[in-house]
Amino acid sequence: MTEQESVKRIWDTALGELEIQVSRHNYQTWLEKTVGVDYSGGEFVIGVPNAFVAEYLEQNQRSLIEKTLIGLTRREARVVFRVEGAGQAPDGPAPPAATAPPAETAGFNPKYTFDHFVTGGGNQLAHAAANSVVENLGQSYNPLFICGGVGLGKTHLLHAIGQAALARQQRVAYLSGERFTNDFITAIREGWTEDFRRHYRNVDILMLDDVQFISGKAKTEECFFHTFNELHSHNRQIVLTSDQQPKSIPKLAERLRSRFEWGLIADIQPPDIQTRRDILRSKAEQQDTYLPEAVLELIARRTDHSIRELEGNLNRVLAYARLLQAPFTPELALRALESIARKNPDGGGAPAQVIATVAASFDLMPGDLISLRRDKEINLARQVAMYLIREQNGCPLTQIGLQFSHRNPSTVRHACEKISAELDSSPWLRRRVAEIRQQIHSS
Secondary structure (H helix, E strand, O other): OOHHHHHHHHHHHHHHHHHHHOOHHHHHHHHOOOEEEEEEOOEEEEEEOOHHHHHHHHHHOHHHHHHHHHHHHOOOOEEEEEEOOOOOOOOOOOOOOOOOOOOOOOOOOOOOOOOOOOOOOOOHHHHHHHHHHHHOOOOOOOOEEEEEOOOOOHHHHHHHHHHHHHHOOOOEEEEEHHHHHHHHHHHHHHOOHHHHHHHHHOOOEEEEEOHHHHOOOHHHHHHHHHHHHHHHHOOOEEEEEEOOOHHHOOOOOHHHHHHHOOOEEEEEOOOOHHHHHHHHHHHHHHOOOOOOHHHHHHHHHHOOOOHHHHHHHHHHHHHHHHHHOOOOOHHHHHHHHHHHOOOOOOOOOOHHHHHHHHHHHOOOOHHHHHOOOOOHHHHHHHHHHHHHHHHHHOOOHHHHHHHOOOOOHHHHHHHHHHHHHHHHHOHHHHHHHHHHHHHHHHO
16 A cells, blocks of 8 residues: 555544534535645645635644544644645635526535445335335335434435436435525525525435424525425425434424425434444445454444444544554454543543453453353453443443443343452452552553
8 A cells, every 4th residue: 555545544534533523514614625645754734625724624623633633643643734736726615606506416425325335124224215216206205204313324325316316317406404504595695596496496306414404494494395395296306314203303394394204204223233244344345455253343342323433433443453554353453442432531441441451461352351252261351341341430331231242231230249249258359350450540
């Protein structure tokens, strides 16, 4: 891998983490179009599209970006923003033209296709419905309303639908609820409301991400209500996403709520453990990387609610291994992820650190403690680790169980109670646990 490719991978990984830490609007406006250019002498050069973006990032995001890069590289990273390529002349993002609103048919992520969407029990209905919509625009499910929590694949499906529709020469409009609202306000201010209406009603498919953003905004709701009616009456396809079902969106006008329920509501649930493994395997293959099953298992069990966070953890492990030029092992994955594990404000060790320290004390590997093996020595070490994580971090029993192959809270409680009782009766165990505590606090 060339130096340029390495810099690009580091920055792509950093972008994955920054996307989680800032709002979607800020990410899309200021970070999405940036690139990693160079990294030498502790200076990390980031290419930006224009001077306005460079100035904003310098004044508002430098500290967060440097902290993220240092966390990934474990080295000094002084950030420099450099205007790259086209777009150097403008002083800021160009405002919409006075005669027409901005086009929304571009900007789809080429990785967000149906082929790259991993299905499981929690998202099969949404995936099948999205495919059906492309095959029968305006006929199968209109509207298609996809709902689910953050980072579960709603936007991925929208991009997949959009790219498939464009390949069929369909006219596509794709934007967020926030962008629709802002464009509508701008249209009123600039005097091109008729052009705005014509633009969004003269498409074959309109896709609105995070439609809940328009709720409670009376004029925007009214505009979208008439846009919806116009499209629906002409069998034009409408696809909407939200973090909750229509009936649960607060302040949403009843006439919009009822229309959102006309078609199909497809709920996406968090992926199960097998789906998470499949997602990680697919994401790694897209980067031409093979990961052992033990590593996939460890990463999969660290996150159980967000695909975005799951991918972020994968990217962190990949970047960590490449920076150290080390093989992919469960131990390396634990080290890569430990900095984002929950830490005690008093200085207690992160769960991954506790697991690694306990494993070393018992001459075991961290993967042994996380595994489903029940050998006597492994079981004792696992119970000690559970006890110390509870003691050091005050983690909920459920969260501790997630660290150990999704064991039940009752299993964790039993382990903590058992070790607590044996500490009173076993001098050997007291010495061993005291040594482990010392190692945790000194590391």
